[in-house]
Amino acid sequence: xxxxxxxxxxxxxxxxxxxxxxxxxxxxxxxxxxxxxxxxxxxxxxxxxxxxxxxxxxxxxxxxxxxxxxxxxxxxxxxxxxxxxxxxxxxxxxxxxxxxxxxxxxxxxxxxxxxxxxxxxxxxxxxxxxxxxxxxxxxxxxxxxxxxxxxxxxxxxxxxxxxxxxxxxxxxxxxxxxxxxxxxxxxxxxxxxxxxxxxxxxxxxxxxxxxxxxxxxxxxxxxxxxxxxxxxxxxxxxxxxxxxxxxxxxxxxxxxxxxxxxxxxxxxxxxxxxxxxxxxxxxxxxxxxxxxxxxxxxxxxxxxxxxxxxxxxxxxxxxxxxxxxxxxxxxxxxxxxxxxxxxxxxxxxxxxxxxxxxxxxxxxxxxxxxxxxxxxxxxxxxxxxxxxxxxxxxxxxxxxxxxxxxxxxxxxxxxxxxxxxxxxxxxxxxxxxxxxxxxxxxxxxxxxxxxxxxxxxxxxxxxxxxxxxxxxxxxxxxxxxxxxxxxxxxxxxxxxxxxxxxxxxxxxxxxxxxxxxxxxxxxxxxxxxxxxxxxxxxxxxxxxxxxxxxxxxxxxxxxxxxxxxxxxxxxxxxxxxxxxxxxxxxxxxxxxxxxxxxxxxxxxxxxxxxxxx
DNA sequence: CTTAGGG
DNA sequence: CCCTAAG
Numbered sequence: 001x002x003x004x005x006x007x008x009x010x011x012x013x014x015x016x017x018x019x020x021x022x023x024x025x026x027x028x029x030x031x032x033x034x035x036x037x038x039x040x041x042x043x044x045x046x047x048x049x050x051x052x053x054x055x056x057x058x059x060x061x062x063x064x065x066x067x068x069x070x071x072x073x074x075x076x077x078x079x080x081x082x083x084x085x086x087x088x089x090x091x092x093x094x095x096x097x098x099x100x101x102x103x104x105x106x107x108x109x110x111x112x113x114x115x116x117x118x119x120x121x122x123x124x125x126x127x128x129x130x131x132x133x134x135x136x137x138x139x140x141x142x143x144x145x146x147x148x149x150x151x152x153x154x155x156x157x158x159x160x161x162x163x164x165x166x167x168x169x170x171x172x173x174x175x176x177x178x179x180x181x182x183x184x185x186x187x188x189x190x191x192x193x194x195x196x197x198x199x200x201x202x203x204x205x206x207x208x209x210x211x212x213x214x215x216x217x218x219x220x221x222x223x224x225x226x227x228x229x230x231x232x233x234x235x236x237x238x239x240x241x242x243x244x245x246x247x248x249x250x251x252x253x254x255x256x257x258x259x260x261x262x263x264x265x266x267x268x269x270x271x272x273x274x275x276x277x278x279x280x281x282x283x284x285x286x287x288x289x290x291x292x293x294x295x296x297x298x299x300x301x302x303x304x305x306x307x308x309x310x311x312x313x314x315x316x317x318x319x320x321x322x323x324x325x326x327x328x329x330x331x332x333x334x335x336x337x338x339x340x341x342x343x344x345x346x347x348x349x350x351x352x353x354x355x356x357x358x359x360x361x362x363x364x365x366x367x368x369x370x371x372x373x374x375x376x377x378x379x380x381x382x383x384x385x386x387x388x389x390x391x392x393x394x395x396x397x398x399x400x401x402x403x404x405x406x407x408x409x410x411x412x413x414x415x416x417x418x419x420x421x422x423x424x425x426x427x428x429x430x431x432x433x434x435x436x437x438x439x440x441x442x443x444x445x446x447x448x449x450x451x452x453x454x455x456x457x458x459x460x461x462x463x464x465x466x467x468x469x470x471x472x473x474x475x476x477x478x479x480x481x482x483x484x485x486x487x488x489x490x491x492x493x494x495x496x497x498x499x500x501x502x503x504x505x506x507x508x509x510x511x512x513x514x515x516x517x518x519x520x521x522x523x524x525x526x527x528x529x530x531x532x533x534x535x536x537x538x539x540x541x542x543x544x545x546x547x548x549x550x551x552x553x554x555x556x557x558x559x560x561x562x563x564x565x566x567x568x569x570x571x572x573x574x575x576x577x578x579x580x581x582x583x584x585x586x587x588x589x590x591x592x593x594x595x596x597x598x599x600x601x602x603x604x605x606x607x608x609x610x611x612x613x
Numbered sequence: 614c615t616t617a618g619g620g
Numbered sequence: 621c622c623c624t625a626a627g
Contacts, residue, residue, distance in 0.1 A: 507621070531615060546615070551621070554618085 209238045217241065508543060510552055512580070518549055518556070519584055522591050527553070553588075556580070560589040 212220065217237040221229045224244040231237055510518075521533030530546035530553075538544045563585050 528616070547617095548621080550616070550618090 209241060515580060515584060518552055519587050522553060527591060556588045557592040560585040
């Protein structure tokens with residue numbers, strides 16, 4: 001009965017424009033003379049031109065049920081219009097239906113859209129998106145139907161129609177969606193229920209586009225965009241110009257598809273997601289947005305998620321700042337969301353102050369892990385001395401492993417706790433859980449990026465913490481004094497944060513109690529049993545590794561001999577914080593001798609002599 | 614992994 | 621404190 005869409009494929013592309021130009025443009029004041037043709041979707045997904053009866057029926061229906069047009073939950077998007085010059089009677093001009101379209105779409109989409117499209121940019125962007133997506137969906141549905149009824153992908157179907165199945169005596173759900181070249185001013189919610197009639201064809205000269213030569217179109221293009229174009233594709237130029245001039249054409253559609261007479265995917269959410277996933281962009285970008293065929297990856301990627309291409313897909317196809325030529329040539333390319341957008345999308349719940357990500361509103365938000373096409377970028381907020389800075393966990397460029405510095409940072413915080421007060425009273429912004437998060441993130445990145453030269457990382461972030469370290473060093477003596485007497489405690493350091501913290505990379509001064517513990521451990525378990533000592537005596541000091549103990553012991557031993565040799569000033573050195581009581585050093589010396597009796601003979605003699613003295 | 618020793 | 625070599 002009906003020919004399938006394929007039969008119309010060739011005429012789809014320009015017939016609409018021709019029609020518009022021929023039959024409508026001459027008429028004055030024709031407002032947005034976009035011609036649509038009703039089609040219905042056959043059971044196998046084909047697009048079938050509607051018969052005159054059906055058209056009349058639908059038209060009648062539309063006129064009668066302007067405001068209560070049933071919107072089916074899962075309408076089928078035919079995604080196509082059929083323009084056939086030979087049968088003008090089958091046209092339903094948008095003009096005559098605009099009231100309907102408006103009211104219906106308004107009802108259908110206003111709520112969600114209003115929430116999203118708050119700015120002009122968003123609105124525009126959303127509108128642009130719709131020139132992109134329908135094709136995608138269309139192709140997808142074809143792909144899925146996978147039958148002999150293939151529709152030419154090249155067919156431009158940027159003006160979807162939604163039908164109501166109500167009066168169409170079709171078993172397929174349909175929906176009607178308008179294509180509005182201009183829907184009011186951008187700021188004005190074009191889809192608002194209260195929105196006035198759309199102003200179609202705000203630009204006077206638009207209707208004449210069809211008659212223009214390529215050259216003239218290019219001129220128009222230049223006038224519209226302020227740029228030259230060498231594109232020779234009339235159709236493309238015209239559409240560009242139209243889009244550029246009516247920069248607020250929002251064509252809400254639902255994304256749907258049919259597969260074996262079943263609806264797959266779709267739903268209005270996709271629409272919103274689509275818009276949402278593109279956020280704000282400048283006008284130029286929106287204009288540049290690719291508006292033609294879909295990306296195959298969209299289909300490949302997730303057959304069940306047909307409404308739109310996920311962001312990742314766009315990323316992969318981004319190829320820089322394409323000029324119009326390139327863009328046109330590679331219609332399959334899709335634009336990649338900007339980094340800015342990626343960051344913004346990660347803050348969906350919050351309207352951050354945008355440009356400078358310096359000031360996080362909450363600590364929970366201070367760590368951001370945003371993904372962009374498989375790439376993970378992690379940044380974090382660090383609170384230092386009252387001010388906050390953003391520290392990249394990884395370099396955007398070379399994703400290195402920020403090892404030492406992160407650890408140093410952790411040390412800083414935990415030490416700060418030690419110094420300042422109990423963790424509860426501490427008003428530091430870093431909480432234990434967050435530190436854990438830090439570590440997780442770090443390890444994650446680490447594993448993902450693999451080992452990297454350490455030097456890089458070191459030099460990379462060190463300056464940030466230099467000041468901090470100095471502060472710590474100054475503060476350290478106090479802590480030393482206060483914790484020195486409470487010998488086996490040092491419970492300050494046994495905070496949960498510390499338990500989980502990775503070993504400190506940067507200098508962590510030994511407290512007197514630690515030294516005592518070490519000496520005791522050595523006396524108990526013997527020199528060299530660092531692991532034992534660590535396990536049994538320093539179990540609470542996660543930050544001291546056996547190697548640390550060994551190193552410290554080495555230093556102690558050296559100090560003990562030095563004290564013996566210089567015969568004095570053992571307990572209090574010039575460096576005020578390096579206060580190791582002489583009796584401890586003495587014990588160190590004993591133990592050292594016990595361990596290696598064959599030290600230097602002179603030293604040994606001197607030592608024994610001293611013991612006698 | 615643990616130790617020892619050099620840097 | 622780090623790194624490495626050696627058991």
